[in-house]
Amino acid sequence: AQSVTQPDIHITVSEGASLELRCNYSYGATPYLFWYVQSPGQGLQLLLKYFSGDTLVQGIKGFEAEFKRSQSSFNLRKPSVHWSDAAEYFCAVGYNTDKLIFGTGTRLQVFP
Amino acid sequence: NAGVTQTPKFQVLKTGQSMTLQCAQDMNHEYMSWYRQDPGMGLRLIHYSVGAGITDQGEVPNGYNVSRSTTEDFPLRLLSAAPSQTSVYFCASLDRLSSGANVLTFGAGSRLTVL
Numbered sequence: 001a002q003s004v005t006q007p008d009i010h011i012t013v014s015e016g017a018s019l020e021l022r023c024n025y026s027y028g029a030t031p032y033l034f035w036y037v038q039s040p041g042q043g044l045q046l047l048l049k050y051f052s053g054d055t056l057v058q059g060i061k062g063f064e065a066e067f068k069r070s071q072s073s074f075n076l077r078k079p080s081v082h083w084s085d086a087a088e089y090f091c092a093v094g095y096n097t098d099k100l101i102f103g104t105g106t107r108l109q110v111f112p
Numbered sequence: 113n114a115g116v117t118q119t120p121k122f123q124v125l126k127t128g129q130s131m132t133l134q135c136a137q138d139m140n141h142e143y144m145s146w147y148r149q150d151p152g153m154g155l156r157l158i159h160y161s162v163g164a165g166i167t168d169q170g171e172v173p174n175g176y177n178v179s180r181s182t183t184e185d186f187p188l189r190l191l192s193a194a195p196s197q198t199s200v201y202f203c204a205s206l207d208r209l210s211s212g213a214n215v216l217t218f219g220a221g222s223r224l225t226v227l
Contacts, residue, residue, distance in 0.1 A: 009152075034215065043116075043202060043218040044155075090154060097214055098143050098206050099170070102154035 002027050004093050006103035013081050014111050021076040021106050023091030031093040033074040034100065035065055039087045047089075050074065061085070086110045114138050118203050118219035125193045125226045133188040133222050135203030143206040144186040145216070148172065148199040155202065161186055193226045200224070 005024045013019055025031065032051050036044040048059025055067040065076045074091060088107045092100040119134045137144065145160035147170075157170030161180040175197060177189040186205075190197060200223050204216040 004154075006154075036218075041221075043220040044204075045218075046215050049215055092155075098145065098216065099157060099160060100155075100216065102147075102156070104152055104154040 002031075002093070002101055004091055004101050004103040006089075006091055006106050008106045009104070010107045010109065012109040012111065015083050016080050019076075019078045019081045019085070019108070021089050021091075021108070023074045023076065023103060025072050025074065025091075025093045027072070027093060027095075029095070030069060031095055032097055033065075033067060034092040034094075035059065035063070035074070035076050036090045036092060036102075037061075037087050038090065038105075044090065047076070081108075081110055083110045083112060116203055116205055116217055116219035118201075118222045120222060121220065122223050123225070125190075125224065127194060127226060129193050130189070130191050131193065131224075132190075133201055133203075133224070135186045135188065135219060136184050137186075137203075137205040137217070138184065139205060139207065139217070140183060141205035141207045141217075142183065144180070145170070145204050145206075146176070146178065146186070146188045147202045147204065148197075149202060149221075150199050158188065158201075190224075193224075195226045198224060198226045 003026045034049045035047040050067045088105045090105050091103040094100040116137045142163045146158040147155040149155045156172045159178040161167045203219040
């Protein structure tokens, strides 16, 4: 069965530190891959997506993610975290862009 | 454009009551869907629709009904609410017919508590 694993439920970093959020998936073929962010009390906003081509994708707010087929991973990175990045981050996959399977989320806390 | 609009934002129900969560989009998207979000479980697909008059079940459809009489609206009905339906509900839409890659656009969510 298709699944998405975000192994880190909660991550705490200091402002200015680098960040990597992990995402692994189990799928029959290379799926479409997404990262969404949810600020408290808000809906989900797309950070970036991978459909094909260059395996390093750039997103909004200075985030990037790298697709590694051999590891079935799509980890999200940011070189320097800002306090405003505190939120919950969801990795999602799908054969198409519509019926997505979401991971359980990683809550990011940023200390000044 | 307002995007995807959900109402109400908050609702408290008693067990057995019925209610409808409203979802409207003004982007002429063919595809619309409902997800529920629960702690530690991420988002799970309840129902979806690929166009007016067409609906289908997602991963967790039990206890919910949907209909799609217009392109713009996709209401989610709870006929007899249960405490297990306490959750945050998100509506999302997508333009499947446009060329190029498109992504789901989410509403702000509706928080439902069933006592």
